[in-house]
Amino acid sequence: MTPPVDPSLNRRKLRLALRQARERTGLTQRQAAERVEWSQSKLIRVETGTVSVSVSDLRALLALYDIDDPDSVHQLEEAARGSKGPSWWSRYHEVVTPQFAQYLGYESAATSLQTYHPIVVPGHLQTRRYAEALLAPRGLSPERTERVVDLRMERQTRMFGGAASPDATFVLDEAAVRRQVGGRDVLTEQLQQLLDFGAQDRITVRVLPFEAGAHYSTLGSFVLLGFSDDDDLLYLEHAAGSMTGGEDLELLARYQECFQTLMELALGGTESLDLIGRIMQDLAAR
Structure with missing residues (x-):
């Protein structure tokens, strides 16, 4: 629904x-x-x-x-x-920073999403067990961990569960699809979910292979949001989060160029899903 x-x-x-x-x-x-x-x-x-x-x-x-x-x-x-009332993420207020809440508002309205992740599978695509394993080293209470994971799962459903889902392109570093977050079983389940998402019409999953070398965003992940009626927006993902749009066009342009470079360096769509499938086979053979 x-x-x-x-x-x-x-x-x-x-x-x-x-x-x-x-x-x-x-x-x-x-x-x-x-x-x-x-x-x-x-x-x-x-x-x-x-x-x-x-x-x-x-x-x-x-x-x-x-x-x-x-x-x-x-x-x-x-x-x-229809403008009255709290946003859907307000019920997670204890785990959502004001900066991230502002970002979620923009993300909910975006018609396109382009993102690169060098370390782990992004929250948009995570399974519940993968998200729980990723949060485990942070020492959060079980209750807080559950709330963060619930937020990610609802965000995922809202983004991809309706007819108005954005055109989403995810470039994942090869390290992100090989790192055994939670162990082999959890990673295998996560990789299968990447294959399932990658088979959907409006979702593209690409893998940046190890041999691609260095590039502008080697040290961090970022998200580019596109809108049909407003300026594009850049979100840099770090501890505090950072957003920029029309007020810093030079930085926005650098990351737009960076994403195009990443797309040129990444494996093609079919090759990327084939690599993910081979990694799953390797995990099953161990």
Whole structure:
């Protein structure tokens, strides 16, 4: 069953539409806020998608921006009604940092995802047992480990379980598909899941072989999110997490170029899945 539209997606729809409408009128945020007798901070929160929008507040902005097309008004009013309430990940608040919560909001709206992982299988594709084994050395309590794993499993279902799933490309270093996280049985199960995901139409799994040598992102993983209605976004995965979009176009461009290089260096789709299959056979033979 396709998950319901998350409130964060409706807030994002409103954020983009209202910001673009204001810019078309030539009004600054301060000028627009003064015209509807709001504080500037309230308008900023609406345009960043961090708060829901009431239908009455929306109508005040639509009147200011001369938006009166019935279909457009109806769609935006429905988005306003659907913008209330917590996002799906809010129930995992004890294990989700504010930075990662912001990223999840963007990821939920992305139409494409491109990512490279040099060490382990990414959370998007992990089995439950692999995720548990990966977290074991961190010394987390059993309860916290379960919550983190539950978050990953729900994220995976939401990303790939519906008709609106993004076009996702995963480049995994050969080390990631050979490292025996959890032992042979756990890795075998994980590799089978990679094969299953790799067989889906909108998911591509590629392996970067050892002989590929060094490249720009040898030392870390990253995610590139693409949108049909907004700028691309780069997420660098480390302890604190880091996001950049239009505010650092040079860094974004470097990682976009890096991903293209990785795709050129990686094995082809069929070759990658064949390698994963051979690694599984090697594990079974031991």
